[in-house]
Each structure stands twice: as structure tokens, then as C-alpha cells.
Amino acid sequence: MSSVLFDVPGPRARRRYQILTAVFALLLLAIVAWVVQRLLAEKVLTADAVNATFQNRYLEVVIEGFISTLKAAGLAILTSLLAGALLAAGRLSNHAVVRWPCTAFIEFFRAVPLLLLFFYIFYAYESQIGTLLTVVLALTLYNGSVLAEIFRAGINAVQKGQSEAAYALGMRKTQVMNLILMPQAVRFMLPAIVSQCVVVLKDTTLGQLITYDEVVRQARGITLAPGAEALLIYALVALVFILINYSLGKLAEYLERRLSRRGERAGARLTIEPGMGAGAGA
Amino acid sequence: MQVLIDNFGLILDGFVKTLWLLLFAGLIALVLGTLLVALRVSPVAVMRAVGTSYINVVRNTPLLLIVYLFGALFPVLGYTASISSYIDYSFITATIALGMYAAAFVCEALRAGINSIPVGQAEAARSLGMTFGQSMSTVILPQAFRAAIPPLASTYIALAKNTSVALAIGVTEAAFAMKKLNNEYATGRSWIFFGFAVGYILIVWAIAAFAHGLERQAGKAR
Numbered sequence: 404m405s406s407v408l409f410d411v412p413g414p415r416a417r418r419r420y421q422i423l424t425a426v427f428a429l430l431l432l433a434i435v436a437w438v439v440q441r442l443l444a445e446k447v448l449t450a451d452a453v454n455a456t457f458q459n460r461y462l463e464v465v466i467e468g469f470i471s472t473l474k475a476a477g478l479a480i481l482t483s484l485l486a487g488a489l490l491a492a493g494r495l496s497n498h499a500v501v502r503w504p505c506t507a508f509i510e511f512f513r514a515v516p517l518l519l520l521f522f523y524i525f526y527a528y529e530s531q532i533g534t535l536l537t538v539v540l541a542l543t544l545y546n547g548s549v550l551a552e553i554f555r556a557g558i559n560a561v562q563k564g565q566s567e568a569a570y571a572l573g574m575r576k577t578q579v580m581n582l583i584l585m586p587q588a589v590r591f592m593l594p595a596i597v598s599q600c601v602v603v604l605k606d607t608t609l610g611q612l613i614t615y616d617e618v619v620r621q622a623r624g625i626t627l628a629p630g631a632e633a634l635l636i637y638a639l640v641a642l643v644f645i646l647i648n649y650s651l652g653k654l655a656e657y658l659e660r661r662l663s664r665r666g667e668r669a670g671a672r673l674t675i676e677p678g679m680g681a682g683a684g685a
Numbered sequence: 686m687q688v689l690i691d692n693f694g695l696i697l698d699g700f701v702k703t704l705w706l707l708l709f710a711g712l713i714a715l716v717l718g719t720l721l722v723a724l725r726v727s728p729v730a731v732m733r734a735v736g737t738s739y740i741n742v743v744r745n746t747p748l749l750l751i752v753y754l755f756g757a758l759f760p761v762l763g764y765t766a767s768i769s770s771y772i773d774y775s776f777i778t779a780t781i782a783l784g785m786y787a788a789a790f791v792c793e794a795l796r797a798g799i800n801s802i803p804v805g806q807a808e809a810a811r812s813l814g815m816t817f818g819q820s821m822s823t824v825i826l827p828q829a830f831r832a833a834i835p836p837l838a839s840t841y842i843a844l845a846k847n848t849s850v851a852l853a854i855g856v857t858e859a860a861f862a863m864k865k866l867n868n869e870y871a872t873g874r875s876w877i878f879f880g881f882a883v884g885y886i887l888i889v890w891a892i893a894a895f896a897h898g899l900e901r902q903a904g905k906a907r
Contacts, residue, residue: 516846523878648745
């Protein structure tokens, strides 16, 4: 198969690939062996440590922790969707009085590190609203702004002729938005929304820095002594995160493939202005 | 407002450290991300698998957990070196963790750049008799880099914001200074928040402006 980088390999190239495969596999094995040997030599990976990790009700704690992580993340996703829809509607408004404050709000909260929001809300309001709401509120301010941009990009991705036709039929702006633009835009936005859920889930872990009892905090709480057990339990927590987020990522990919297959605009992808970008999350 | 004026030195020190973190982690991310994208687009299946696994593991793990993992791993393995009292052990740990995390996103940005080039470009270059090296350096990579600038900018902006997570293992960067001020002062919390927010926004704008400039430069060469 020819790609933009490599042509279809001939006999010489195929031999070169085979040699590279062998060399790289050996290199990889050597690295893995070295890491395992180091961990064994430093007594990180011992039967005792593994047993302790699975016996001392560590698993229970991790599961409990994940429940509170998912609770905060789930609430935050719901409120972010709502806030995002309102902010996007505001930013797309015809009235400058509504548009400008919404634009300023979105741009400000996309540019500020999430941790600053956590600390500000925690120190100023935590005593009144509690840690769960602190986490949810901070996540909503940031992700609501990012989702607003996703919604806006989705609506702008609908072909111009659609809204022009609707206006020509005499529809009002609200009707055009609700009956014509939104139903089509949802298809463009859905993959990006699912990807944003991954970001929310990962960012929920920051809640532990303001004493919200999510999974990383609970895991830290039971392994105060740094060392083997801490490593194993962190690895366990990381594994669960990877499984959940990987599945969400696959779901986003699937939606993107499926929706673009029947979409008339092949490859109409959301172009969210770079800048404070959705992308990474913490 | 008075809080910010009184503690201007502390705040400035915090942001200087944030910028150092950004610089070192950014360099690690650039180098590692380039190596990873070479693996990810390689014609050799084993290399591709390694690149893809790295991306899937690192991108789906919370940064805070990566920072803690390295914070726990290095002492166990006996690596607790520090270069100076300023670039101390926790700074190095945080830099490595941030760099390795951002590398996954740098790799994906570069790969998106490569994928954005139509196959016809490479086929045309080959049919003109260009060697692999020629078609890479004069046709493919210049275009790929141009297409990769916007996602790279997003990645570096995210990295700048994510340096704040380094406070979790005790790096005294800007977010650490903010937490300290919040603990010491009972009033003026909104001022403290806005002061630090403005600092981060300036960094974000600087990166966005730099990327914009690069994009214009790359566009001119067309």
C-alpha cells in the first residue's frame, strides 16, 4: 500500500523492513528486560508488594475512588453541556450586548489553567458549597467554554445554503437554529463532545489538590509510604483510566467514521480555532 | 490589588519558574514527539505498534497521575539527583513528566500534519525522479509542518497551562505562589485570581502570536 511517505516496498526494501523489525524487537526486549531487572533489583516488584496491594482492601478503595471520580465527572459533563449550549447561543447572537460578554467569558476561561479555577473557588467559596460542587463548578467553567466553541464550530460547519434556504422560506432565526442548523450540527459535534468527556474525566483528578476524595487522593491516602505499593496502586489506577478513556476515544472515532459516511460533506471536520484549544487537558 | 503589589516579587519568581518548566518540558516534548511520530508512521509494524501504544497509554492517563508515578518511581530506583537548588529533584521530575505527556500530543499534531498531505504530492515527486530524501525535504515535510502548526500551538498552550500541575510535587511555580498567597491572605482572593490569570493569559497569547507568525512565514514560502 502506497502512502504519502513510503512507496510500495520492493524486494530490497522488504528485506530492510525485516532487518529493522528484528533489530527493533531486540532493542525493545532489552529495554523491557532492563526495566524489569531494575524493578526487581530495587525490590519494587516483590510478591509481598503485589499481595499487599491486592489484599489490603486497596481494590475496594480504588473502586470507591472511581465512583466519586465518575460522580464529579458525570455531573460536570451535564452542567458543561448546558453551559456550553447557553454560551454558544450567546456568542452566535445578533445582539452585541449578548455576544461580547459571552465571547469574553469563553476566551477568558479557555486561557486560564484549570488549577487556578480550582484554587480560587476552593478558597473563596468551598466553605459554603463543599468540595464536590467546587470541582463541578470549576470543571463547568472551563469545559463549558470549550464545549461552547465546539458547538459554535459545529453550527458553522453546516453548509451556508441550508440556513439561506430556511430564511428564504420565511423562518425566523430561532426556527432556523432549532429546525435546520442544530439537527445537522449535532452530527459534526458528537465526536468532539465525546473526546471532551475524556478531558473532563482526566481533569477531575485535579480535584484531589483541593481535598476532593477522588480516586488518586484515595489511592494516595492508603499508601503514605512511598515505594513499591504506591507505584503498584498508581499503576492500577492508571490502568482503569486508560481502559475507560481508550473506549471513549474509540467511540469518538466510530462516531466520526459513521457520521461522515452518510454526511454529504465528506470530511467536514470541525475546525476549532487554535489558541486556547481543547486538545490536551491535564 | 494591594496583595498583588506587595507580593510582586513572589509572583514574578513563580512565573519565571513556570517559563523554565515550559521551556524544558517543551524541548523534551518536541524531541520525543518527533521520534514518536517517526515510529508511528514507520512502515515497520513493530515500530508502529510501539508508537501507538505510547500514545494510547500516555494520552489517556491523567497528567497528575503521571507526575505522581514518576515522583514515586525515581526515588525507588535511586534517581534523586538535582542540578542546583533551583533546578532541584522535583523540578526535574515534573519536567520529565510534563515533557513525556506533551510528547504524545506533539506526535499526534505532527501526524495530523503528515496525514493532511494528498498522496498525489508524493507520487508526483517520485515520478519526477526525486529520491526519498529529496521528496521528504522539499515536498512532504515543509507542507506537513505548515499544516501541523495550529495543532502544535494548541499543544504548547495546553502545556503552558499544565505546568501548574507541577505544584503537586512541590515545584514552586506560579500556581504554587497563588496557593501560598491564598493561604496567607484572607481577603483579596479575586484579585489574586485575576493577577495570576492575567499572567497565564499573557503566556498563552505569546505562544499563539508566535505560532501565528510561524504560520505566516510558512505561508510565504509557498
